[in-house]
Amino acid sequence: MLRPAGGGPITRRRRLEQLEPLQADHISTLPDDLLGEIISLLPVKDGGRTQVLASRWRHLWRSAPLNLDGIVSPLNVPRILDAHLGPIRRFRVRTLSSCAEVGAWFRSAALDCLQELDFARYMMQRVPASIFRCSHTLCTVTLSSCKLLDPAMFQGLHFPLLKILGLEGVIIRDLSLQRLVDGCTALEFLLVHTNPRFRRLRINSLTLASICVHIDDPNRLAEPHSEELTIESAPRLQRVIHRYATFNLDVSVFSSPEVETSGILADWHNFCTGIVSFSGVIRVIDSGFYTPCLHRAYNQPSFYV
Secondary structure (H helix, E strand, C coil), X not given: CCCCCCCCHHHHHHHHHHHCCCCCCCHHHCCHHHHHHHHHCCCHHHHHHHHHCCHHHHHHHHHCCEEEEXXXXXXXXXXXXHHCCCCEEEEEEEECCCHHHHHHHHCCHHHCCCCEXXXXXXXXXXXXXXXXXXXXXXXXXXXXXXXXXXHHHHCCCCCCCCCEEEEEEEEECHHHHHHHHHCCCCCCEEEEEECCCCCEEEEECCCCCEEEEEECCCCCCCCCCCEEEEEEECCCCCEEEECCCCCXXXXXXXXXXXXXXXXXXXXXXXXXXXXXXECCCCCCCCCCCCCCCHHHHCCCCCEEC
16 A cells, blocks of 8 residues: 655645744844844844845845944955945954054044944054044043144044043143043043153043053153142042052042042053052042041052942
């Protein structure tokens, strides 16, 4: 007696479809804006792969907010900026490209709404003024291994949303640094790791909570001098930290009633990762209020920033 053939893969699949109810495609019902936000949370390579899911997803990928996290070669940056239709929110790049090339990147419309910038030059090259073209949307800025020597590029700059500013191994003049800090009206965290051109900085900030200063000066022994950090008014300031006790950083705090920690940073790397240990105390001249907790930082094993 002959038995009917069992059927191929297509027949079996049809049987399963008849036995099991179809699952609703909830993702496809989401609006494009929300799908774009989901895609933006993926790594760039994975986000690009979503284009193969359906013709609709090709449009979504090209218009989704994009985070460039340093995995893209600087040689490909111009092509990405030109081809991507959506905004770029985070831009992290290390480059030897010329100042003119970098300037062209930051004039791209794709960076109009940039929120996070982590930019480093190699060999201490100049930074073009266009790097701050999107100052009105920036929330976090880290600049490393570069020169910021022209005070004119900071004239009238305003960073209304910037909360975190890090200058790591940056060559900058006093006037440029002062204008930069003064323009950050929402600043909460300031890290200044700078060079011997720095001599003095005055802080007047309603929002600043933490400041850490590290001065690099290879000629200090031959030409001894001291730097000045004057905190005139910072009502929310809690931490004032200096890296080396052997360097002559003269810190004056005049009106910061919330200061809890002021000292010498023993471990620079841990400060960048959020853990701080102290080996000394910076003198506070006049906090304006009685702060019994001010000197608790002395020889503290650790403190979370």
